[in-house]
Amino acid sequence: MATGRTHRPATRSRGIPEATVARLPLYLRALTALSERSVPTVSSEELAAAAGVNSAKLRKDFSYLGSYGTRGVGYDVEYLVYQISRELGLTQDWPVVIVGIGNLGAALANYGGFASRGFRVAALIDADPAMAGRQVAGIVVQHSDDLEKIISDNGVSIGVITTPPGVAQQVCDRLVAAGVTSILNFAPTVLAVPDGVDVRKVDLSIELQILAFHEQRKAGEEHEGAVAPVAAHRDAGEQGPDGDVPAVMPA
Amino acid sequence: MATGRTHRPATRSRGIPEATVARLPLYLRALTALSERSVPTVSSEELAAAAGVNSAKLRKDFSYLGSYGTRGVGYDVEYLVYQISRELGLTQDWPVVIVGIGNLGAALANYGGFASRGFRVAALIDADPAMAGRQVAGIVVQHSDDLEKIISDNGVSIGVITTPPGVAQQVCDRLVAAGVTSILNFAPTVLAVPDGVDVRKVDLSIELQILAFHEQRKAGEEHEGAVAPVAAHRDAGEQGPDGDVPAVMPA
DNA sequence: ATGTCTTTGTGAACGCGTGCACAAAGATGG
DNA sequence: CCATCTTTGTGCACGCGTTCACAAAGACAT
Helix, strand or coil, X not given: CCCCCCCCCHHHHHCCXXXXXXXXXXXXHHHHHHHHCCCCEECHHHHHHHHCCCHHHHHXXXXXXXXXXXXXXXXXXXXXXXXXHHHHCCCCCEEEEEECCCHHHHHHHHCHHHXXXXXXXXXXXXXXXXXXXXXXXXXXXXXXXXXXXXXXXXXXXXEEECCCHHHHHHHHHHHHHXXXXXXXXXXXXXXXXXXXXXXXXXCHHHHHHHHHHXXXXXXXXXXXXXXXXXXXXXXXXXXXXXXXXXXXXXC | CCCCCCCCCXXXXXXXXXXXXXXXXXXXXXXXXXXXXXXXXXXXXXXXXXXXXXXXXXXXXXXHCCCCEECCCEEXXXXXXXXXXXXXXXXXXXXXXXXXXXXXXXXXXXXXXXXXXXXXXXXEEECCXXXXXCEECCEEEEEHHHHHHHHHHHCCCEEEECCCHHHHHHHXXXXXXXXXXXXXXXXXXXXCCCXXXXXXXXXXXXXXXXXXXXHXXXXXXXXXXXXXXXXXXXXXXXXXXXXXXXXXXXX
């Protein structure tokens, strides 16, 4: 039944939407839990509930990977675990370096979920000579002087930055120059990287500030029945250099 | 199955777009740095570069605040710092509890950027009796039996969960029942919460998996010739339930 | 005051992501 | 072999977010 029908061009299958990629790890986690309970198949509705998403969204996400479901039955758990793992590149081993072995860096090195699937802490690097030689999570900390050699020798392409913000950019530059093309940044800094290098940031204070915003709005809605977010009454008298209160937006 | 709504319809009608809210902390950080260097004014172009975003986007973001720029000049740094801080609710103090004082929880407690602006670690809570009484980051760890009282006494509305995934949901339930309405979840679990409670998650392994996906794609594009990644899902022939494809996981 | 120059604020177009609703596909039972 | 039932896969519409491009607004020089 293959011939005659112009199937979906393969060019599309290459481009999985970014939003879908971000959800694949979520599905994979839920599927792994099902697999450990020896559940053979799962419907989109059940899996969606477990992953906390809409079932239509889940089906559409999977449709980008191909047709792996069976109508009337659902998805084969083991098969789907394998497919998603392969799509995410977790069937191979990714050596990772952590730069900056302070409180956070050490915590990440000890983090179980790190080495669980696909990722392996290849090296810990710190700029403090007193740290070099000490063991953290069973791994010897190496000095940052050897950063380039460590990256090269281990074929590292993913780097985790847990340094103070002041040195994050230069650490990043050295990582990139040494061959790292993916960076997970925990330092509260905007990193500038050349084209072709991916950066994802994890920023505690940004997350808290976003929560604070919503929290404030909830508190405001409780007291004031009417919505008066801005321009209710502003006391800019003691703040602005200009000193006067700007008029309310007309439109 | 406890299907609480994990996500809610986002911002209200008159509210600031969620994407904008997520960027405000970024702007605030850049502006604070300028303020410390005593820079009086800044243009949207300069500030956008410092925050790593498009200048048009930045201007539109500020327009939602009722932006107070001066055409031909730019934005007054101090004034903008104040406006954004107020909008984010950082002019008041937010007591925060951290539940789960393991490696990660302790690292967060020691994290400087935590108490820097607006946030204060009101209590550290752990279920291990051996932890109770010990000091972490100068704060005495309290036992989780007293969780409700701690939340209530300190007026805590923001909770940080750094427990193992197995107990995260029940910790979450207790936090919410005690009055917490914003949760920052570091445990690799999907949390179900009632309406009106905000949850943001920080998940190391998800971030790494997303990076791995892009990394794999980069590696694949290099070769370009002998790549057979999905091997073409061309109608899949007889895609039996457990046929040709090895459902093996490198677990 | 007037003209020029700089930069903001925003209308409009576009693309992406989401969710509904339903036809197609396969399982299942008689 | 046919009817029915379940669940997938997806066309479509809608809303949000991003970006372009430009008129409006103010600073500044003459």
